[in-house]
Amino acid sequence: MKRWEQVLFGVSSLAILLIIGFKLHELDMPTARFVRSFNIGIVNQIGDLMAVAGKGAVLTVLFVLVALVGWWLKHDRLKEIGVRGVLALLWVTLVVQLLKHLIGRPRPRFAHADQFILGPSLGEGLDSFPSGHAINGFAAAAVIGWFLPRLRVPLFLLGGLIGISRVVRGSHFPTDVYTGAVLGLVIGTLVAAGFKHWKDLAFPQLIQKYR
Numbered sequence: 158m159k160r161w162e163q164v165l166f167g168v169s170s171l172a173i174l175l176i177i178g179f180k181l182h183e184l185d186m187p188t189a190r191f192v193r194s195f196n197i198g199i200v201n202q203i204g205d206l207m208a209v210a211g212k213g214a215v216l217t218v219l220f221v222l223v224a225l226v227g228w229w230l231k232h233d234r235l236k237e238i239g240v241r242g243v244l245a246l247l248w249v250t251l252v253v254q255l256l257k258h259l260i261g262r263p264r265p266r267f268a269h270a271d272q273f274i275l276g277p278s279l280g281e282g283l284d285s286f287p288s289g290h291a292i293n294g295f296a297a298a299a300v301i302g303w304f305l306p307r308l309r310v311p312l313f314l315l316g317g318l319i320g321i322s323r324v325v326r327g328s329h330f331p332t333d334v335y336t337g338a339v340l341g342l343v344i345g346t347l348v349a350a351g352f353k354h355w356k357d358l359a360f361p362q363l364i365q366k367y368r
Contacts (some may be wrong), residue, residue, distance in 0.1 A: 174339060185330040187291055189265035192327045200325060207322035210315065211290030216297050225357050236302050245296045245348040249341060253289045262286040265327050288329045291320040291337030292344075299345025316341070 224239025226232070259276030264285040278284075286348060294316035302309035320334035 169279050178335060181335055182330075185332055186268065188266060188324060188331055189327065192265065192325060193326055199277055204322040204326040207319050207328065208290055208328075211294040211319040211323075213246055213250055213289065213293050216293055217243055220246065220297070220300075238301055242300045242347050244296060245300050245345045246293060248344050248348060249292045249296045250289075252344065253287060253292050253337070254325060257284040257289070260286050262330075262333070265330060268330075284335065285329055286333045287340060288320060288323050288333040288337035290323050291316070291329075291334045292341035294319040295338045295341030296345035296348075297341075299342050300349045303346065303349035 220239045220242030222239070223235055223242065225247050226237055227235025227237075257280055259277050261276045261280070261283045262285040267282045295313070298309070298312035298316045302312055316338065320329075320338055323329040323334055324331055
């Protein structure tokens with residue numbers, strides 16, 4: 158694929174992602190109101206359990222353990238997964254914290270109108286966008302899936318469930334989770350592939366890689 162075709166494909170893909178995001182934004186407040194309208198114990202417990210799987214600290218410890226096991230067994234692939242997984246989580250932590258406090262979007266429990274309120278803030282509850290759990294889950298899934306293709310489908314499904322759990326628990330809007338998932342996938346893939354080679358990655362090749 159020629160360079161201009163890669164650029165055209167990339168711009169088109171970005172435009173589609175943005176359109177989906179803007180349309181999904183129309184569901185943010187209705188979803189938040191619906192979530193606030195019910196309180197089912199078992200659903201809340203499942204949501205809390207799923208959220209644990211998306212915590213950065215939990216995933217970091219798991220990747221460190223994988224790296225140590227790989228080093229102990231002299232297994233290069235496990236070492237790569239562990240090291241690149243930790244690096245991916247470090248990058249997503251930097252990105253998500255920067256965006257959260259730069260954008261300053263109120264979490265659903267603090268949003269009571271159809272107003273798109275934005276602005277830099279360090280205040281509590283003004284860190285909804287994007288979802289940290291979603292970006293963590295999808296970054297981890299992207300790294301592991303890059304090296305272990307057979308695990309891609311269940312890992313991305315798990316990442317999706319983690320994101321949905323944050324919406325169900327009223328901690329995030331759908332667009333928070335959607336943006337976190339996209340960013341996590343992109344960052345996780347770049348780290349797994351190697352930043353020094355990212356310019357050589359064409360979007361169609363990435364799509365083929367994840368089939």
